[in-house]
Amino acid sequence: MNTPIIATLRPSHLPYLKELKKAGMTIARLNGSYGTTKWHNQTIDLIRKEIPETSILLDIPGRKLRLPITEIIHVKKNQVINLPIPNWIPDQTHIIFDDGKLSGILRKKIGIQFEQDGQLHPQIGMNIPGVPLQGPLLTAKDHEIITLAREKSVNWIGISFIDDPDVIHTIKSLCNIPCAAKIETSQALCHLEEITKISEMVIVARGDLSVECGLFNVIKHQKQILKTCQQFKKPGVVATGLLSLYPPEQSTIADIQNAILDGASYLLVSSDLPEGKEAITRLQTLRKIIKAL
Secondary structure, eight states, X not given: OOOOEEEEOOGGGGGGHHHHHHHTEEEEEEETTSSOHHHHHHHHHHHHHHSTTOEEEEEOOTTOEEOOOSSOEEEOTTOEEOOOOOTTSOTTOEEEEGGGTEEEEEETTTEEEESSOEEEOTTOEEEOTTSOOOSOSSOHHHHXXXXXXXXXXXXXXXXXXXSSTHHHHHHHHHXXXXXXXXXXXXXXXXXXXXXXXXXXXXXXXXXXXXXHHOGGGHHHHHHHHHHHHHHTTOOEEEESSTTSXXXXXXXXXXXXXXXXXXXXXXXXXXXXXOSTTHHHHHHXXXXXXXXXX
């Protein structure tokens, strides 16, 4: 097998672009939720200079909730912390942070009471399963990233936290760039066929999907999404947690190879890609697992 790899780049990876390409990176992914638009602009220029044959996937932040803090906050179990979160979230809501690593109950008058020890990092993801998201389909930051994507003619634009096809239609009216739809919510699963039909790529975003739809349901949904992609002849991407255990154990290898056998057209690594030069070895290992099939 020769399944291509999508690698999410961070600042520490930029000195090693050629090495990452050689190790197996087919598409370079930039996450618009992090960093400034200026940084993404400069990074696209650097990719085009250093590895010009590499495609670029640029994600817009979308409607995913993120914690707007600027420094790491250490929390203890049962500690109550007052955090800047949207005021439309109902009292007593169960809020999940960082794909389930931390969680707490919102006590409107005093803050969030945490259920574990841990750390809150700047712009960490927040999930509130069962609570409909509010606000515009596209944020001001989304419009910035879409404008940049159009100006730089990136190869793909990634769309997070889709509930239905409306946001894809809106983005297609703003730019003529292939859309990669991330399936992360139960609402998106309800509209899976419609979303797949109008997208050029579909991503099984297993981190948020496990939080929104239940950890034990992820593989079932992964198979459903990949089967739908095959039905409509669209590339399907399996993302998140592919190499969270490293060195890889038997279960890790089986997860990766089963995703390919189920029809994944690409594999996407993000937080499971370490900082700096270590990312090269991680991609080489992933490539070895793929080629063993």
